[in-house]
Amino acid sequence: METFLSLCVGIGLAAACGFRVFVPLLIMSLMAQNGHLELTDSFAWIGTPYAGTAFAVATLVEILAYYIPYVDNLLDVIATPLAMVAGTVVTLSVLTGLPPFWTWSLALIAGGGVAAGTHTGTAALRGASTITTAGLGNPLVSTGELLGATGTALLAIVLPVVAAVLAIVFLLIMSRRLLLKTAVRR
Numbered sequence: 001m002e003t004f005l006s007l008c009v010g011i012g013l014a015a016a017c018g019f020r021v022f023v024p025l026l027i028m029s030l031m032a033q034n035g036h037l038e039l040t041d042s043f044a045w046i047g048t049p050y051a052g053t054a055f056a057v058a059t060l061v062e063i064l065a066y067y068i069p070y071v072d073n074l075l076d077v078i079a080t081p082l083a084m085v086a087g088t089v090v091t092l093s094v095l096t097g098l099p100p101f102w103t104w105s106l107a108l109i110a111g112g113g114v115a116a117g118t119h120t121g122t123a124a125l126r127g128a129s130t131i132t133t134a135g136l137g138n139p140l141v142s143t144g145e146l147l148g149a150t151g152t153a154l155l156a157i158v159l160p161v162v163a164a165v166l167a168i169v170f171l172l173i174m175s176r177r178l179l180l181k182t183a184v185r186r
Helices: 002-019 022-033 041-047 049-065 071-094 100-133 138-158 160-185
Strands: none
Touching (some): 041 049, 041 071, 071 138
16 A cells, blocks of 8 residues: 555556656655655655755746746657656656666656656647637736646645546546647648
């Protein structure tokens, strides 16, 4: 049961990384420093004050940069591989009770995959906003992503199963929309 819950925490945090790369890492650091989140030994550094400070600065820069028109679209391109790496790292940092092969496999597939899928969905939304509003609607999308990252990361730690289910539902909805859009174009 502990392994299942830690996987759910990892999936929820990975989904949050798809919205914003550094917000979940900052929340993880703060929660670990206050004893609300247990990290694996290899990733205990995430819960240090030094890492927390670095994540706070990175989070602030990331948030501000996403409010600059057209820079936000460039960041989406850069953030795609970063979200995958962050999703893998956050999943690795909480996943316990499995041999290394399974831990890494789940972290790469579930963590990295969920983060990539979530980020792809939000990038598509930002692209649509840029096209339809000439970028004027993008700050609203950025605010939604920030709230999504914060809420999802907190939910992943407090109610991990709910967060994992919501992440999977979000991915299914976004996949369906992309498939329907692709089918219409043919």
